[in-house]
Amino acid sequence: MxxxxxxxxxxxxxxxxxxxxxxxxxxxxxxxxxxxxxxKKAIETIQSKTGNENLDFFQCDLSSVKNIKKLSDEIKSKxxxxxxxxxxxxxxxxxxxxxxxxxxxxxxxxQMNYYVLSTELLNIISESNDGRIVNVASNAHIGAEIDYxxxxxxxxxxxxxxxxxxxxxxxMMTYKMAAMQDKVSVNVLHxxxxxxxxxxxxxxxxxxxxxxxxxxFARSVESxxxxxxxxxxxxxxxxxxxxxxxxxxxxxxxxxxYVKEDWDKVWSLxxxxxxxxx
Numbered sequence: 001m002x003x004x005x006x007x008x009x010x011x012x013x014x015x016x017x018x019x020x021x022x023x024x025x026x027x028x029x030x031x032x033x034x035x036x037x038x039x040k041k042a043i044e045t046i047q048s049k050t051g052n053e054n055l056d057f058f059q060c061d062l063s064s065v066k067n068i069k070k071l072s073d074e075i076k077s078k079x080x081x082x083x084x085x086x087x088x089x090x091x092x093x094x095x096x097x098x099x100x101x102x103x104x105x106x107x108x109x110x111q112m113n114y115y116v117l118s119t120e121l122l123n124i125i126s127e128s129n130d131g132r133i134v135n136v137a138s139n140a141h142i143g144a145e146i147d148y149x150x151x152x153x154x155x156x157x158x159x160x161x162x163x164x165x166x167x168x169x170x171x172m173m174t175y176k177m178a179a180m181q182d183k184v185s186v187n188v189l190h191x192x193x194x195x196x197x198x199x200x201x202x203x204x205x206x207x208x209x210x211x212x213x214x215x216x217f218a219r220s221v222e223s224x225x226x227x228x229x230x231x232x233x234x235x236x237x238x239x240x241x242x243x244x245x246x247x248x249x250x251x252x253x254x255x256x257x258y259v260k261e262d263w264d265k266v267w268s269l270x271x272x273x274x275x276x277x278x
Contacts, residue, residue, distance in 0.1 A: 002054065003128075004079050005232060006030040008062060008117070009089030011038035014136065014191055016045070017225035018086065018232070023052040025233055030075060032058045032089065062089050062113040063105050065277040072120035081127035084232045087114040088136045090166075096157035101277045104152040106159075110166035115173055115270040122177075122184060130238055131184040133177065134231040139190045139246075141168035142254045148265065169266050171244060171253050176263035178242030185241035188253075189227040192246065 005022060009015040010031035023029055023046045033039045039057035047053055056078065060071040075082065090110045097105040103112060118133050125131040144164035150156060151165075174188035230248040231237055244253040256262070 002026065002028050003083040004028045004030070004081065005084040005086060006032060006058075006075060006082055006117075006121070007086045007088060008032040008113070011035065011042040013221055014225045014228060015086075015088040016042055017221045018088065018228040020046055020049055021225065021229050022233060023050040023055065026052060026054075027084075027233075028054040028056075028079075030056045030058055030078070032060055032062070032071065034059065034061055062117075063091075063099055063103075063109040065101055065103075065108070065112055065116055065274060068113060068116040069120060069278055072117055075121065076124055079124070082121055082125045083128040083130060084132045084134065085118060085121055085125060086134045086136075086228055086232050087117065087170075088228060089113060090136065092159060092163045094159055096153050098152065102152065103273065104157070104162060106162040106166055107151055107169075110163070111169040111173070111266075112270060112273060114170055116274055118173075118177065118186075119271075119274070122181075126181075126183040128184075132232060133174075133184055133186045134228060135170050135174050135186070135188040136191055136228060137170040137174075137188045137244075137253075138164075138167040140164045141171055141257065144168040144254070145256060146262065146266070148269065151269065168254070168257060169270075171257045172263045172266045173270070174244075175242050175257070176267045179260075179263070182241075185237070185239060187231050187237070187241060187243050187245060189231060189245040190251070191224040191227065 005027050007015050007019050010019045011033035019029055031042055036059050043055045043057055058071055058074055061067045093105050099105055099108050114135055141164055146165055171188050174186050178186040227245045227248050243250045
């Protein structure tokens with residue numbers, strides 16, 4: 001039976017690179033993106049490269065909790081089961097932006113997005129006999145600390161700090177979700193410093209730092225997608241859960257990321273925001 005995978009941020013960068021390879025493995029793919037034109041182009045590109053026509057596009061602004069809930073309902077009505085959710089979409093903002101739902105936009109896009117989509121789809125992923133959630137984080141989390149009184153930039157805003165904290169939260173959420181259930185494997189990865197459009201058209205410091213890192217460490221978009229593809233499709237990691245990967249190998253995340261009390265705090269924080277908004 002054909003496997004179904006949902007890939008967010010699938011219209012360019014690492015997401016598109018992963019989608020091309022996974023499509024060649026004959027998966028049914030649901031691509032999620034904000035721009036329908038880019039979605040159409042991505043589907044055409046994947047079809048021409050792989051011959052796989054089992055592709056769907058879902059349009060969603062992943063900085064909105066309500067939009068993500070609507071997306072998850074659309075996915076559940078389209079598919080009877082999901083085998084893999086690849087949470088890849090993310091971003092960074094040069095300036096402080098508070099969404100219409102009251103969340104700082106980097107936190108909303110990078111962490112609440114992963115949390116809401118994962119928790120909403122967990123039951124349908126559990127229907128698979130090899131259900132997987134794969135979260136794209138970053139080694140940018142190393143050295144980050146969470147100030148729970150400043151999650152939405154209530155006290156101060158730093159573009160780089162906000163991004164790094166969101167990636168730390170991705171890792172903590174992964175470990176918590178892996179620990180709390182055993183029906184779905186949940187893993188997280190560092191793609192390396194890859195030259196992607198992470199900061200959009202912001203021209204921000206983050207974009208500069210990430211691009212500088214990409215040039216310095218020279219990882220192509222295709223190389224950056226390696227662990228995403230591996231964790232989503234390889235039999236080598238069937239049943240492996242709660243681990244952090246780079247270049248398809250398990251590595252250690254930061255010391256702070258293993259503090260279980262913080263896993264619980266991050267989980268409770270996200271759940272409260274989700275409940276309050278929905």
